[in-house]
Amino acid sequence: MRTIKNSLALISIIFLSATFFPILVQPCNPIDKEALLDFKHRTKPSKILKTWIANTNCCSSWAGVTCNQTNGRVDSIQHYEGTLSGTLSPFLGNLTYLTYLSVSGTTKLTGPIPIELGKLSNLKHLFLSTNQFSGPIPSSFGNLHNLERLYLDSNNLSGTIPNSIFQSMSSLFELDLSENQLTGPIPRSISTLTSLTKLNLYTNKFSGKIPVGISKLKNLLNLDLSSNNLQGPIPDSIGELSELNTLYLNNNQLSGSIPSSVGQLISLTDLLLDNNKLSGVIPSSFGNLSEISRIYLDNNSITGKLPSTLENLGALQEISFTNNYLVGQIPPSFGNIRNLLSVDLSNNHLVGPLPPQLAKLNSLVSLNLAHNPLGPMSIPDWISKLTIITLNLAATGLTGQLPNWLSSSMITSLDLSSNKLNGALPSGIGNMSQLWYLNISNNQFHSTIPTEFKNLISIQHLDLNSNKFSGPLGIIFTTGSYLSIDVSNNLFTGPLDKNMGNYKGLNILGISSLILSNNPLGGSIPESIGNLTQLKVLEMASNRLRGSIPSSVFNLKNLKLLDVSRNELSGKIPAHKASIPASAFLGNYGLCGAPLPPCKH
Structure with a gap:
């Protein structure tokens, strides 16, 4: 009983002491205060640093500063506002x-990173991202043995990384040096960072080969070496990074074949190898990448056929293999990759026929097979069963007429250019009210523009060049919200409406390119064209135009390219400061004045 009473008394004393005599905050250490005030002195103080007042306690009154409760020394600085x-x-x-x-x-701090930071032997987390630091990474950083996270990304750091920096950073698990100007090879000592889960070195100027020892980073989840000048092969040992989720090696100069060991990366979700000099075939081992969501192999020299093993990739959503040398047919088994959202196989040597099994790709929204010798063939009807939004079948050998199902599709971007399509532009085109991009140039269409075209209220880019379209252009100009129009090399007639420069469709977004050349328009150049203030390109060559050139054309401050050659224009070219070559006016025998010969009075 006496023991219980004594215990209760002791608890009461502790409670009263805590209530009436609160724990005292440690005073700011003079060395720490001096360092922090010098930091403030060298900067234009922000809202946070304005709380750093010399006669106050840095441990209790200074925003962004915390101190160790035991010894009162500053242990954390965070500039957060x-x-x-x-x-x-x-x-x-x-x-x-x-x-x-x-x-x-x-923050927008400049100058070099002080070498003195290398004395911070207790530092675990260092974030100096998104500043304007320049110069090299201090070699003294090799003394930061307890560092766990190092972020120096998005600066102007330069020079090579000393091999010694990483030799004693065994605790480092996140390293981001991306978006700098670092040069030289990736240091071999990177292989000693066996705790790393994230390694970002993208958008620098690293050269040389990918270190073979990178395979020792068994805990690595994210590896991004993209946008450098790395050369040589992808090391076969890359397949030993069994935990890897993302592998970005794109935008380098890597060569050789893709190692089949990549198929061992069974946790991989993103594989970006585009824009290199890779050759050889696509490894059939890709079929083991059961978690893969994206594969980009664009702009390489990859050959061979598409492996049928890709049908195993149930999680795959995006394929982009454009600009390679792939041959053969698209395997019918591609129809089993049910989660595909986007397929780009353009600019290869693939041949038809297209397998109707692709109709099973219920999730597909983007299909680009342009510039492959798939035809001759008509536009496949099975495409109508898909929820396609973007369709590009340019230069694929298409023949016949536009199918009726297009009018009920959800397509917003349609490119069927450079084929042998013919017939009339169907009136059903007006039902595609969400269409913002339409390119049917270099075909054999012959008709007027149907009045239903006015329903294309979303159209921004229109290319009808090199067909046999005829009739007036007004129905085109009075709809949409254009950024570019090319109706050159057709049989359109005029004259152009004198108010065309005031048309809503040409002014909502501000059209920047208007190409009307090689049509028998007749009439004159409307002065209202000067109201199209965003115009950069205006081509009206071989349009049988008469009269003078309105001075308003030369008031277009953004105009970079003007061509009114081979017309019947006359009079003096209005005075202008634009740098326009004489060739832009040639073939108009009644024109004179700079840059043509002076007028004869």
Whole structure:
């Protein structure tokens, strides 16, 4: 009983002490305060740094600063609000108990990263992202043995990375040096960072080969070496990174074959190898990538056939193999990749016929097979069963007329150019009210533009060039919200409406390219064209135009290309400051004045 009473008394004393005599906050260490005030002095103080007042306690009153409760030393600095400019103080190297330093995001610090930061042996987290730091990464960083996360991305850092930096960073699990100007090889010591889960080195100027020892990073989840100058083969040992989720090696100069060991990366969701110099065939082992969502192999020199094993990839959503040398047919088994959203096999040597099994791709919204010798063939009717939004079958050997089902499709972007399609533009085209891009150029269409065309209220880019369309152009100009129009090399007639420059469809977004050349328009150039203030390209060659050139045309400040050659224009070319060659006016025997010979009075 006495023991219980004594215990209760002790608890009461502790409670009263905590209530009436609260724990005292440690005063700011003088060394730490000096370092922080020097940091403030070297910057244009932000909202946070304005709370750093010399006669107050940095541990209790300074925003973004926390101290160790045991020894009162500053252990964390986080600049989380407001823009900060200036330079980083070398005195921060005196904060020997610091474990967390973050000056990134809205900060715009310049100059070199102080080598004194290498004295922060207790530092675990260093964030200096999105500044304007320049110069090399300090070799003194090799002393940061406890570092777990290092983010120096989105700066102007340059030079090579000393091999010694990473030799003693065994605790580092996130490293981001992306978007700098770093050069030289990726240091071989990177292989010692066996705790790494994230390695971002993209958008630098690294050269040389991918280190073979990178395969030792068994915990790596994300590897991004894209947009550098890396050369040589993809190491076969890459397949040992069994935990890898994303592998980005795109936009380099890698060569050789894709190693079949990539098929061992069974956790991979994203594989980007585009824009390299890779050759050989697509490994059949790709069929083992059961979690893969995206495969990009664009702009390489890959040959051979599409492997049928790709049908095993139930999670695959995007395929982009454009600009290679693939041959053969698209395997019917592609129809089993049910989650496909986007397929781009354009600019290869694939042949037809297209397998009707592709109609089973119920999720497909984008299909690009352009510039493959698939035909001669008509536009497959099975496409009507898909929920396609973007369809590109340019230069595929299409023949016949446009199918009726197009009018009830959900297509918003349609490219059927450079084929042998013929007949009239059907009136049902007007039902495609969501269509914003239409290119049926270089075909054999022959008709007027149906009045239903006015229902294409979403159209922004229209290319009808090199057909045999005829009739007036007004129905085209009075709809949509155009950025570009090309109706050249047809049989359209005029004259052009004198108010065409005021048409709503040409002004909502501001048309930038208007190409009307090689049509028997007749009439004159409307002065109202000067109201199309966003025009960069205006081509009206061989249009049988008469009269003078309106001075308003030369008031178009954004105009880069003008061509009114081979017409029947006359009079003096209005004075202008634009740099327009004489060839833009040739073939108009009544024109004179700069840049043509002067007028004879």
